[in-house]
Amino acid sequence: MFVRIEPRQEPSKAMKYMSPLIAAILMLISGLIIFTLLGKDPVEAFHAFFVEPINDMYGIGELFIKASPLMLIGTGLAIGFRASIWNIGAEGQLAIGALFGGYIAIVFNESSGFFILPLMILSGAVGGMAWASIPAFLKTVFNANEILVTLMLNYVAILLLALLVHGPLRDPDGYGFPQSVLFSDSAILPILIDGTRLHFGVFIALAGVVIGWIFLLKSFTGFQMQVAGLAQKAASYAGFEYKKLIWIGLLSGGLTAGIAGCLEIAGPIGQLLPSVSPGYGYAAIIVAFVGRLHPGGIFLSSLLMALLYLGGESGQMNLDLPSAVTGIFQGLLLFYLLAADFLINYRLRFSAPQQEVN
Amino acid sequence: MTETPRLQLKGMTKIYPSVIANDSIDMTIAPGEIHAVLGENGAGKSTLMKAIYGVVKPDRGQILWNGEVVSIQNPAHARKLGIGMVFQHFSLFETLTVTENIALAMDGYTSMDSLARRIKEVSEEYGLPLDPGRLVHSLSVGLRQRVEIIRCLLQEPTLLIMDEPTSVLTPQAVRKMFETLRRLAAEGCSILYISHKLDEIMELCHSATIIRGGKVTGYAIPADESPASLARMMIGKELPVCSQDKPHIDGVECLGVRNLSKPSSVQFGTDLKEISLSVNGGEILGVAGVSGNGQQELLALLSGEKVVAKNDSIVICGEAVGHLNPDERRNRGMGFVPEERLGRGAVPGMSLSSNAILTAHRHGMVQKGLLKYNKAADFAKKCISDFAVKCGSKDDPITSLSGGNVQKYITGREIQQSPKLLIVSQPTWGVDVGAANIIRQAMIDLRNNGSAVLVVSEELDELFEICDRLIVIAEGCVSASVNVTDTTKEDIGIMMSGMFPGGPAEEDSTAQDASVNEEQHVC
Numbered sequence: 001m002f003v004r005i006e007p008r009q010e011p012s013k014a015m016k017y018m019s020p021l022i023a024a025i026l027m028l029i030s031g032l033i034i035f036t037l038l039g040k041d042p043v044e045a046f047h048a049f050f051v052e053p054i055n056d057m058y059g060i061g062e063l064f065i066k067a068s069p070l071m072l073i074g075t076g077l078a079i080g081f082r083a084s085i086w087n088i089g090a091e092g093q094l095a096i097g098a099l100f101g102g103y104i105a106i107v108f109n110e111s112s113g114f115f116i117l118p119l120m121i122l123s124g125a126v127g128g129m130a131w132a133s134i135p136a137f138l139k140t141v142f143n144a145n146e147i148l149v150t151l152m153l154n155y156v157a158i159l160l161l162a163l164l165v166h167g168p169l170r171d172p173d174g175y176g177f178p179q180s181v182l183f184s185d186s187a188i189l190p191i192l193i194d195g196t197r198l199h200f201g202v203f204i205a206l207a208g209v210v211i212g213w214i215f216l217l218k219s220f221t222g223f224q225m226q227v228a229g230l231a232q233k234a235a236s237y238a239g240f241e242y243k244k245l246i247w248i249g250l251l252s253g254g255l256t257a258g259i260a261g262c263l264e265i266a267g268p269i270g271q272l273l274p275s276v277s278p279g280y281g282y283a284a285i286i287v288a289f290v291g292r293l294h295p296g297g298i299f300l301s302s303l304l305m306a307l308l309y310l311g312g313e314s315g316q317m318n319l320d321l322p323s324a325v326t327g328i329f330q331g332l333l334l335f336y337l338l339a340a341d342f343l344i345n346y347r348l349r350f351s352a353p354q355q356e357v358n
Numbered sequence: 359m360t361e362t363p364r365l366q367l368k369g370m371t372k373i374y375p376s377v378i379a380n381d382s383i384d385m386t387i388a389p390g391e392i393h394a395v396l397g398e399n400g401a402g403k404s405t406l407m408k409a410i411y412g413v414v415k416p417d418r419g420q421i422l423w424n425g426e427v428v429s430i431q432n433p434a435h436a437r438k439l440g441i442g443m444v445f446q447h448f449s450l451f452e453t454l455t456v457t458e459n460i461a462l463a464m465d466g467y468t469s470m471d472s473l474a475r476r477i478k479e480v481s482e483e484y485g486l487p488l489d490p491g492r493l494v495h496s497l498s499v500g501l502r503q504r505v506e507i508i509r510c511l512l513q514e515p516t517l518l519i520m521d522e523p524t525s526v527l528t529p530q531a532v533r534k535m536f537e538t539l540r541r542l543a544a545e546g547c548s549i550l551y552i553s554h555k556l557d558e559i560m561e562l563c564h565s566a567t568i569i570r571g572g573k574v575t576g577y578a579i580p581a582d583e584s585p586a587s588l589a590r591m592m593i594g595k596e597l598p599v600c601s602q603d604k605p606h607i608d609g610v611e612c613l614g615v616r617n618l619s620k621p622s623s624v625q626f627g628t629d630l631k632e633i634s635l636s637v638n639g640g641e642i643l644g645v646a647g648v649s650g651n652g653q654q655e656l657l658a659l660l661s662g663e664k665v666v667a668k669n670d671s672i673v674i675c676g677e678a679v680g681h682l683n684p685d686e687r688r689n690r691g692m693g694f695v696p697e698e699r700l701g702r703g704a705v706p707g708m709s710l711s712s713n714a715i716l717t718a719h720r721h722g723m724v725q726k727g728l729l730k731y732n733k734a735a736d737f738a739k740k741c742i743s744d745f746a747v748k749c750g751s752k753d754d755p756i757t758s759l760s761g762g763n764v765q766k767y768i769t770g771r772e773i774q775q776s777p778k779l780l781i782v783s784q785p786t787w788g789v790d791v792g793a794a795n796i797i798r799q800a801m802i803d804l805r806n807n808g809s810a811v812l813v814v815s816e817e818l819d820e821l822f823e824i825c826d827r828l829i830v831i832a833e834g835c836v837s838a839s840v841n842v843t844d845t846t847k848e849d850i851g852i853m854m855s856g857m858f859p860g861g862p863a864e865e866d867s868t869a870q871d872a873s874v875n876e877e878q879h880v881c
Contacts, residue, residue: 220724233702238716239685
């Protein structure tokens with residue numbers, strides 16, 4: 001038996017939108033198989049993983065807390081991805097955003113006022129964009145590959161944050177723990193619903209998704225980004241400035257990741273820690289693709305991905321599952337999505353070995 | 359006929375999901391016959407040839423080779439049977455020598471020295487001299503085609519398939535190739551000659567099968583037919599002609615190029631040398647030349663996809679624009695139709711409507727940074743109706759259109775913006791006769807309204823039909839312009855090989871290598 005891969009004559013359009021759903025279902029099935037192999041009752045495991053975390057108001061609040069940074073960053077990344085600008089550095093941009101926002105909170109820790117939170121968010125946005133401007137500069141001037149630069153800068157950013165939290169930004173009265181002072185109330189986002197931790201940041205994230213939707217689908221610059229992503233020669237033929245689009249593509253990711261980082265420390269965390277994100281910056285890449293680089297889809301896929309985070313925690317607590325389980329589900333989801341997308345455009349053909357022609 | 363046919367096709371059918379490419383095609387070719395397969399682009403000629411050469415498998419039908427039923431598995435099998443094919447697009451490695459390229463295609467081991475000797479022998483025997491040691495990148499397009507032909511001839515084929523071979527040749531080189539083909543035929547080799555050029559077929563071929571929409575619409579002896587009768591069989595109606603009646607316009611210069619030089623930025627590209635030209639409003643200037651002589655490079659500089667160091671070496675409507683990008687040049691009245699339609703002139707993943715925005719956005723489609731989709735839709739609708747673009751609707755993806763309709767749409771998009779200067783590359787390349795006529799007429803109408811048009815084309819017939827003046831480009835140099843009425847295709851053909859004052863062959867004819875001279879002195 002030989003397996004050949006050949007392109008399909010007419011890739012199905014409906015399947016393009018179905019594939020995230022198919023991938024999610026396959027992920028579920030595979031997950032249940034894994035649970036069974038681990039000796040867990042699959043129904044119970046399913047319940048613990050996907051139902052239990054969101055069967056009360058608190059859980060739903062948690063879902064949106066986790067989904068907020070994912071949808072915000074996912075939208076920002078999608079803007080670049082549409083133009084084939086591959087920003088893998090949201091995790092680092094998020095850390096720098098948290099650092100910049102947190103610094104404002106620490107500086108104004110003794111004062112109070114309505115200006116502090118907006119200033120923190122602004123500062124976080126500037127931080128994220130500044131970090132993203134490094135690969136943008138290197139790509140536009142030296143044609144450096146943005147995938148490598150953004151990826152490597154993640155490690156620099158995360159270590160930089162850890163260094164500062166271990167050093168100058170450490171709480172002097174914190175018994176030497178590597179963490180900053182607890183932020184004052186003026187630097188903490190207001191809670192929306194009593195009894196939950198759901199904070200104001202979710203509105204900022206939703207606003208980001210809406211703005212991203214308008215930008216990508218309604219604005220001329222968004223159109224230019226799409227053209228550049230689909231056919232770079234056509235963009236050059238039309239005279240769209242590709243360098244400008246590179247800057248926009250990278251800065252949009254930096255902006256959203258920076259804000260998301262700031263919302264994390266001003267929301268559920270409430271102080272600067274050496275690590276402020278459970279991999280949101282990476283998970284947002286999956287969110288963007290599962291959401292078909294469309295803000296509406298990204299909103300939905302961010303909820304799914306948030307559920308995976310919650311389910312992973314719940315699974316650890318209720319079923320003694322290892323913490324790696326969240327990563328496994330994320331990986332499965334992306335794997336099945338890529339496979340489904342591949343099979344939309346190609347088919348496998350099984351055949352007997354070709355006879356030698358004599 | 360008592361002789362066993364060399365090749366006989368019975369009921370050949372190939373169905374693709376969206377189209378029946380070949381529908382029950384019957385065809386017979388005798389030994390030593392030059393048989394034309396005539397049809398418009400997209401008629402199914404290439405699919406049929408690929409079936410014979412084993413590249414695609416027919417869904418139904420029989421191939422009889424010398425009277426025996428065969429099932430041709432793949433091109434290697436076809437070659438073994440004695441079938442050779444020269445493709446329209448070459449498959450040569452530019453960094454390798456002629457011998458090395460040919461060795462790659464030979465089945466079985468041969469020593470390089472003896473292969474080189476055989477290349478020399480065979481090429482001289484057939485009047486297509488070739489230096490086996492030359493690197494392919496240094497060969498002109500015509501010589502590269504020779505490499506492909508010699509590669510086939512070394513296998514001593516008894517059937518040679520030639521797919522649109524003359525599109526890359528000067529008229530003189532075409533003559534030369536015809537001699538070779540006639541000789542081969544006299545020696546008993548059958549030749550399948552694919553073309554849509556009626557005059558060539560009438561001159562060269564003994565018999566013809568005419569295909570339209572995947573079906574055979576007639577068999578003919580070309581010598582007994584007229585171009586009109588062949589065209590009727592090919593396109594199903596009379597060959598349309600453009601109406602010319604030109605008003606006299608004293609136009610001002612809309613495009614001026616002064617001493618434009620630019621070394622090629624890519625390996626094996628063509629350096630442009632001291633190019634000067636001028637196009638006035640109310641005229642069409644044609645740029646003739648064999649492809650690969652700097653047309654691509656020149657067009658990229660004229661369109662602004664590449665910028666030049668000296669601003670004033672390119673002047674559009676009196677303004678130095680050498681440093682401006684295409685968008686800024688369009689703001690100054692330029693329109694441009696590139697030869698690559700999908701992926702450059704249009705975005706494959708987008709609808710017709712969205713593709714209107716690509717260059718026509720300056721016509722009210724953007725307000726405060728947001729797109730006005732209804733404006734784009736109106737523009738697209740007008741373009742579709744004015745240029746008879748065959749499509750479902752303005753919202754269809756542009757990839758659902760045939761090549762000719764994409765070209766009509768792109769040309770229409772540019773012309774509908776009323777450019778003062780329109781630059782068009784290969785306007786009717788791969789476009790069917792009806793669409794070609796619409797496109798040519800649109801360019802003529804634009805000129806009659808006082809705009810300047812620059813047309814780069816490899817088809818001399820087309821240039822002579824629509825242009826007022828012609829210049830020739832050869833190895834990155836351009837000639838002075840001549841009025842179309844004062845010249846002939848033969849004269850232009852000679853100039854295309856670089857023989858003009860200031861041209862590459864004139865400048866330094868001793869430095870030219872023997873093979874290029876060979877091309878020049880054939881007539």
